[in-house]
Amino acid sequence: MNAFRMRPVGRALSRIAGGLALAAVLVSCSSRGAAEPGEMPAAEGPGRPAEEPQGPPAVVGREDPEPRRWRKPPPEPVRLPAVPPVTGSPALRVQYPRSLERIAVRDSNFIFGTVGTGDAELRINGVRVPVEANGAFLAWLAVPTPNRDDRAEYILVASGPGGTETLRHRVRLPPEPFEGPPGAVWIDPASLPAEIERWLTPADPLEFSVRATPGISVSVSLGDATLALQEAGSGVYRGSLLIREILDRPCTAAREPAAGGEARDPAISCGPGRVDTLEARVVATDGRRQAVERRRYPLAVLDPEALPIVALVEKPDPVHGSSGVVPGRPTPYGPYRWLFPDGALGQADRRLGDRIRLRLSPDLETWVTADHVVAGAAAGVLEARVGWIEVEERSGGVTAVRIPVDRPVPAHVEEPEDRMLRLTLYGALGETERMAYGRSESTGAVELESLAWAQLPGRLYELTVRLVRPVWGYRLTYTKGRNGRSELLLELRKPPVVDAAAPLRGRRIAVDAGHPPVGSFGPTGFFEGDANLAIARRLAALLEEAGAEPILTRRDTLPLGLYERTGLAVRAGADLFVSIHNNALPDGIRPFGEEGTSTYYYHPHSRTLAQAVQTGLLASMGLQDLGMRWGSFAVARLRWMPSILAEGAFMMFPRQEAALKTREFQEAYARGVLWGIEEFLSGYAREEGSQEE
Numbered sequence: 163m164n165a166f167r168m169r170p171v172g173r174a175l176s177r178i179a180g181g182l183a184l185a186a187v188l189v190s191c192s193s194r195g196a197a198e199p200g201e202m203p204a205a206e207g208p209g210r211p212a213e214e215p216q217g218p219p220a221v222v223g224r225e226d227p228e229p230r231r232w233r234k235p236p237p238e239p240v241r242l243p244a245v246p247p248v249t250g251s252p253a254l255r256v257q258y259p260r261s262l263e264r265i266a267v268r269d270s271n272f273i274f275g276t277v278g279t280g281d282a283e284l285r286i287n288g289v290r291v292p293v294e295a296n297g298a299f300l301a302w303l304a305v306p307t308p309n310r311d312d313r314a315e316y317i318l319v320a321s322g323p324g325g326t327e328t329l330r331h332r333v334r335l336p337p338e339p340f341e342g343p344p345g346a347v348w349i350d351p352a353s354l355p356a357e358i359e360r361w362l363t364p365a366d367p368l369e370f371s372v373r374a375t376p377g378i379s380v381s382v383s384l385g386d387a388t389l390a391l392q393e394a395g396s397g398v399y400r401g402s403l404l405i406r407e408i409l410d411r412p413c414t415a416a417r418e419p420a421a422g423g424e425a426r427d428p429a430i431s432c433g434p435g436r437v438d439t440l441e442a443r444v445v446a447t448d449g450r451r452q453a454v455e456r457r458r459y460p461l462a463v464l465d466p467e468a469l470p471i472v473a474l475v476e477k478p479d480p481v482h483g484s485s486g487v488v489p490g491r492p493t494p495y496g497p498y499r500w501l502f503p504d505g506a507l508g509q510a511d512r513r514l515g516d517r518i519r520l521r522l523s524p525d526l527e528t529w530v531t532a533d534h535v536v537a538g539a540a541a542g543v544l545e546a547r548v549g550w551i552e553v554e555e556r557s558g559g560v561t562a563v564r565i566p567v568d569r570p571v572p573a574h575v576e577e578p579e580d581r582m583l584r585l586t587l588y589g590a591l592g593e594t595e596r597m598a599y600g601r602s603e604s605t606g607a608v609e610l611e612s613l614a615w616a617q618l619p620g621r622l623y624e625l626t627v628r629l630v631r632p633v634w635g636y637r638l639t640y641t642k643g644r645n646g647r648s649e650l651l652l653e654l655r656k657p658p659v660v661d662a663a664a665p666l667r668g669r670r671i672a673v674d675a676g677h678p679p680v681g682s683f684g685p686t687g688f689f690e691g692d693a694n695l696a697i698a699r700r701l702a703a704l705l706e707e708a709g710a711e712p713i714l715t716r717r718d719t720l721p722l723g724l725y726e727r728t729g730l731a732v733r734a735g736a737d738l739f740v741s742i743h744n745n746a747l748p749d750g751i752r753p754f755g756e757e758g759t760s761t762y763y764y765h766p767h768s769r770t771l772a773q774a775v776q777t778g779l780l781a782s783m784g785l786q787d788l789g790m791r792w793g794s795f796a797v798a799r800l801r802w803m804p805s806i807l808a809e810g811a812f813m814m815f816p817r818q819e820a821a822l823k824t825r826e827f828q829e830a831y832a833r834g835v836l837w838g839i840e841e842f843l844s845g846y847a848r849e850e851g852s853q854e855e
């Protein structure tokens with residue numbers, strides 16, 4: 163029984179033992195970008211990070227495949243078509259940065275747009291900028307000095323036979339770091355930790371950091387306790403204490419009555435259901451003058467013996483649809499590293515604003531967003547018993563590995579080798595006394611070579627699934643099994659039967675024309691979504707000619723959510739998913755030399771497809787090789803089939819934008835992808851022994 167009761171933090175703090183101070187709290191979260199690395203993928207564009215930030219590969223240490231033996235020679239490259247000339251009077255237009263848009267850098271940035279004519283000379287803030295034959299320009303320039311309110315002005319002057327035009331184009335710059343008046347004592351108000359909700363246990367540190375006048379004394383008070391902060395760099399002051407150091411007794415003290423006595427009064431409220439407020443008062447002084455800042459920090463202190471159990475529920479995204487998984491990150495704002503099945507439970511041990519940390523094992527944590535969490539599922543220790551495993555053949559070439567568990571703990575699948583899946587259940591103990599492979603005469607589905615389970619330290623239950631052929635696709639879901647128990651279902655997808663003589667024949671290929679919503683623009687205003695759609699349509703036509711069945715996820719210019727795209731491919735029974743994009747750079751990167759072709763994959767079983775498509779695109783489009791890349795894009799995270807995302811060219815470079823408008827270059831892009839898909843399929847047929855049934 164949990165006998166501890168809740169009390170307001172403020173009262174508890176007033177009883178803090180003298181001298182010990184609480185520095186409330188933690189790294190500033192306010193400096194973090196609002197962008198969700200995982201949630202808004204395929205959103206490249208100037209001013210935004212190009213698609214999602216990169217992280218380490220999901221799986222390292224896999225052996226590199228043998229050098230590919232191509233079945234067909236790669237397509238011949240097209241020459242980048244000449245830019246069609248445009249003449250006439252200047253008509254200046256800046257495509258990026260947009261008027262009064264806030265850019266991310268203050269030193270140098272790119273600016274692109276059109277002069278409206280190819281025979282004018284362009285100067286931007288006095289610097290001569292080359293203009294293409296169609297009037298498009300892309301320049302890398304020093305950001306103008308801001309005049310007021312962080313606004314800076316580009317002055318564009320175009321002059322030629324058609325006349326002269328001047329355009330004053332204003333943008334906003336990122337705010338400069340706060341500096342107080344010279345000689346004054348000041349505190350940078352934006353440098354204090356954000357007033358976000360925090361859940362912490364008594365053993366967690368409270369860290370406090372603040373910027374103030376260099377070389378003075380800075381302290382923070384909570385209740386009547388005060389912590390002197392140490393200057394850790396010029397004008398940056400830091401201090402830290404453990405929660406339990408600021409409590410006269412930990413909240414756990416009240417959980418059990420003292421021997422023979424009554425339940426003790428808890429020092430501080432415990433549990434995420436009770437959030438109180440810590441009042442912080444920061445004082446900076448040079449002995450004569452002082453500056454003061456106050457903050458209020460919502461705080462719940464968690465009982466480490468009764469951490470709250472939360473349910474992980476995928477919140478349907480009104481823009482992008484749902485994917486059936488809840489992503490976990492190694493750090494609050496880090497990249498996705500785990501894809502937990504919707505409906506799992508998790509043991510929360512920390513919260514920072516809209517990020518909640520789950521304890522997967524004693525030494526392993528993951529962060530999820532609060533909108534994926536339903537609190538109050540239970541308390542205690544989250545632990546599951548894993549029962550007898552059964553393999554079942556299902557229709558449509560699906561093999562289901564059924565794993566009964568008494569509680570739906572977090573689970574995650576990795577691909578350590580081509581023919582292996584490794585499923586980990588966190589907080590699970592094995593009571594697996596049987597593993598049934600199913601009827602031996604069952605055919606047509608995935609050939610399982612072996613199943614093996616292991617109990618690892620930290621209550622990790624690991625199931626290793628070895629396959630006869632390389633992984634094609636899989637998914638992991640929680641369902642209700644027999645007797646109403648939870649059942650973790652690992653569904654494995656049978657690879658398609660590829661005709662080695664005509665690898666594309668009969669294959670269903672999902673062709674995804676990236677964007678809208680969002681998407682980038684070229685200097686003359688050509689929209690990436692339109693370029694992608696034209697290429698996707700051409701690719702679909704080529705696939706059809708080759709005997710494949712193309713499935714276009716987007717057929718018109720209307721927006722389509724990312725998970726609507728992948729969901730459509732799954733429902734249509736597609737064998738492969740290829741997303742067509744054209745790239746852009748984020749602010750502050752000198753663009754020249756950075757343009758070219760790249761292809762992304764996420765799951766290891768998609769890597770070979772990415773490699774083949776990258777090779778095809780390089781051959782047919784003839785642009786610079788930026789290399790195959792691992793990247794966490796929503797569409798590439800599709801596990802049910804090999805899925806990739808191609809960035810064939812760049813919208814922001816005048817010559818590439820002009821080329822992307824031509825049928826010739828769209829055809830080259832489509833042929834490059836087509837060749838890659840065909841090579842991937844024929845390689846699979848040849849090397850992996852796919853045969854007719």
Ligand SMILES: [Zn+2]
Binds near residue numbers: 206690
């Ligand atoms: Zn894109």
